[in-house]
Amino acid sequence: xxxxxxxxxxxxxxxxxxxxxxxxxxxxxxxxxxxxxxxxxxxxxxxxxxxxxxxxxxxxxxxxxxxxxxxxxxxxxxxxxxxxxxxxxxxxxxxxxxxxxxxxxxxxxxxxxxxxxxxxxxxxxxxxxxxxxxxxxxxxxxxxxxxxxxxxxxxxxxxxxxxxxxxxxxxxxxxxxxxxxxxxxxxxxxxxxxxxxxxxxxxxxxxxxxxxxxxxxxxxxxxxxxxxxxxxxxxxxxxxxxxxxxxxxxxxxxxxxxxxxxxxxxxxxxxxxxxxxxxxxxxxxxxxxxxxxxxxxxxxxxxxxxxxxxxxxxxxxxx
Amino acid sequence: xxxxxxxxxxxxxxxxxxxxxxxxxxxxxxxxxxxxxxxxxxxxxxxxxxxxxxxxxxxxxxxxxxxxxxxxxxxxxxxxxxxxxxxxxxxxxxxxxxxxxxxxxxxxxxxxxxxxxxxxxxxxxxxxxxxxxxxxxxxxxxxxxxxxxxxxxxxxxxxxxxxxxxxxxxxxxxxxxxxxxxxxxxxxxxxxxxxxxxxxxxxxxxxxxxxxxxxxxxxxxxxxxxxxxxxxxxxxxxxxxxxxxxxxxxxxxxxxxxxxxxxxxxxxxxxxxxxxx
Numbered sequence: 099x100x101x102x103x104x105x106x107x108x109x110x111x112x113x114x115x116x117x118x119x120x121x122x123x124x125x126x127x128x129x130x131x132x133x134x135x136x137x138x139x140x141x142x143x144x145x146x147x148x149x150x151x152x153x154x155x156x157x158x159x160x161x162x163x164x165x166x167x168x169x170x171x172x173x174x175x176x177x178x179x180x181x182x183x184x185x186x187x188x189x190x191x192x193x194x195x196x197x198x199x200x201x202x203x204x205x206x207x208x209x210x211x212x213x214x215x216x217x218x219x220x221x222x223x224x225x226x227x228x229x230x231x232x233x234x235x236x237x238x239x240x241x242x243x244x245x246x247x248x249x250x251x252x253x254x255x256x257x258x259x260x261x262x263x264x265x266x267x268x269x270x271x272x273x274x275x276x277x278x279x280x281x282x283x284x285x286x287x288x289x290x291x292x293x294x295x296x297x298x299x300x301x302x303x304x305x306x307x308x309x310x311x312x313x314x315x316x317x318x319x320x321x322x323x324x325x326x327x328x329x330x331x332x333x334x335x336x337x338x339x340x341x342x343x344x345x346x347x348x349x350x351x352x353x354x355x356x357x358x359x360x361x362x363x364x365x366x367x368x369x370x371x372x373x374x375x376x377x378x379x380x381x382x383x384x385x386x387x388x389x390x391x392x393x394x395x396x397x398x399x400x401x402x403x404x405x406x407x408x409x410x411x412x413x414x415x416x417x
Numbered sequence: 418x419x420x421x422x423x424x425x426x427x428x429x430x431x432x433x434x435x436x437x438x439x440x441x442x443x444x445x446x447x448x449x450x451x452x453x454x455x456x457x458x459x460x461x462x463x464x465x466x467x468x469x470x471x472x473x474x475x476x477x478x479x480x481x482x483x484x485x486x487x488x489x490x491x492x493x494x495x496x497x498x499x500x501x502x503x504x505x506x507x508x509x510x511x512x513x514x515x516x517x518x519x520x521x522x523x524x525x526x527x528x529x530x531x532x533x534x535x536x537x538x539x540x541x542x543x544x545x546x547x548x549x550x551x552x553x554x555x556x557x558x559x560x561x562x563x564x565x566x567x568x569x570x571x572x573x574x575x576x577x578x579x580x581x582x583x584x585x586x587x588x589x590x591x592x593x594x595x596x597x598x599x600x601x602x603x604x605x606x607x608x609x610x611x612x613x614x615x616x617x618x619x620x621x622x623x624x625x626x627x628x629x630x631x632x633x634x635x636x637x638x639x640x641x642x643x644x645x646x647x648x649x650x651x652x653x654x655x656x657x658x659x660x661x662x663x664x665x666x667x668x669x670x671x672x673x674x675x676x677x678x679x680x681x682x683x684x685x686x687x688x689x690x691x692x693x694x
Contacts, residue, residue, distance in 0.1 A: 130516060136516050146565040217436065237626075238626070240628055357647055406533070414522055
């Protein structure tokens with residue numbers, strides 16, 4: 099999974115926070131304010147985050163203002179890298195492709211995940227088995243997933259290609275046609291990541307009181323109205339957080355595209371992460387890659403801003 | 418849950434069947450194709466009944482001898498990353514569960530914040546640093562990176578599970594003169610095994626399957642399985658599909674079985690780290 103980034107962190111602060119509230123806060127003998135020993139216990143985890151994520155992220159901001167390569171000294175260029183980005187049609191193509199893929203993937207997954215969650219939460223024999231089979235793609239790495247989907251969609255010889263052709267739909271010509279390649283990458287991505295969205299929504303649906311659904315049904319509400327008036331309000335917070343997390347993680351999409359087309363033909367199927375990777379590790383323009391990285395970070399943080407804001411308020415409300 | 422009528426049941430079952438085909442069909446196709454003789458792999462209609470052969474596996478062994486070394490790398494890195502993550506996350510989760518102050522909350526918020534940053538971005542500054550420190554292409558680099566990107570989620574999972582351990586046990590131990598580390602190791606840790614499994618599951622699946630960091634930071638000695646599979650997939654003289662599927666099957670089987678067997682921990686981990694309440 100492209101999940102250097104499990105969308106799972108999902109309201110992660112809220113559950114423990116709510117539990118903590120119910121309990122008397124500080125005890126004289128134990129707990130309460132952290133001392134030196136407690137801060138030492140926190141250090142390893144925080145050190146990892148600071149040294150391998152925070153400092154590199156800040157450094158990327160610094161690098162983005164420089165011309166950096168293996169061969170020459172680092173040279174300050176101000177906003178030069180950003181000007182290069184703005185003038186580069188390949189970059190804008192990558193932005194546009196990312197936008198298309200992210201939206202297709204996020205909403206495709208949301209609809210599919212929601213449908214599956216409702217299906218699994220309702221009447222269903224062998225529910226445990228059903229849920230297990232639905233989350234199976236979560237265990238598959240992206241490379242194998244690409245192999246699987248290429249296998250069935252390989253032009254002319256793949257069985258799904260063949261079936262599509264047979265019913266007159268035509269094939270997905272992903273190796274030559276950029277649009278088809280993006281469609282295949284999106285399908286693949288939806289396939290791998292739907293288990294996350296499904297599980298988050300499925301878990302959220304468990305929190306809907308059974309009596310409420312029964313009462314609504316007795317009152318004559320059909321499935322649709324039960325969903326809109328009873329289930330949806332309960333799962334809405336989880337749904338929004340899942341949506342936000344998938345926006346952020348889908349934006350990082352790399353492997354699916356890289357392994358299918360490497361961004362080709364003619365760099366027409368690049369997304370932001372592929373553009374960054376190519377700039378850095380193919381053309382050795384680390385400054386340009388860093389500028390792209392900064393754009394990706396700022397996009398992620400702005401999408402996450404509402405979530406971070408509410409998390410901040412909730413966390414400090416109890417501190 | 419109300420029971421639907423016969424029509425409703427039939428509808429639900431057919432939708433369920435479609436859903437299962439969607440999620441499992443590609444996996445089954447690949448596993449079954451790995452046991453087919455190469456010329457039958459692309460037979461249309463696909464052969465359902467065939468004499469299983471291990472030829473593809475033999476060919477994998479012969480043509481890609483490095484594959485099994487790379488599996489070992491993946492195994493070492495996965496175990497290392499999981500151990501580091503769980504050790505660090507348990508310590509941090511314990512502090513977040515039992516103590517509170519504004520500074521502590523700020524550090525907790527920081528943990529949430531850094532998870533929003535895209536992993537690929539950190540490769541840019543880390544690439545030259547790791548080369549300079551002669552850390553490129555080592556198991557350690559991948560272990561630390563994988564741990565860094567999962568320590569935050571794991572901390573929340575551990576914290577939620579530790580929240581449910583009654584404090585009275587620890588208080589009694591304090592009275593008996595136990596140190597903080599002893600309390601953590603002897604009293605708390607054994608009681609949160611479910612949390613450990615739930616958190617490990619996410620790290621294991623991630624570390625076993627990760628592609629980008631492995632692509633950037635390994636060249637030979639620490640290469641992981643997904644990288645060899647991608648090499649087999651992009652062989653210039655045409656893909657040897659049988660070998661590819663054999664490799665994919667060997668790679669995915671352990672983690673697929675693990676995820677299916679530990680399914681309830683996936684849900685529990687999610688509920689603890691995520692959607693409870």
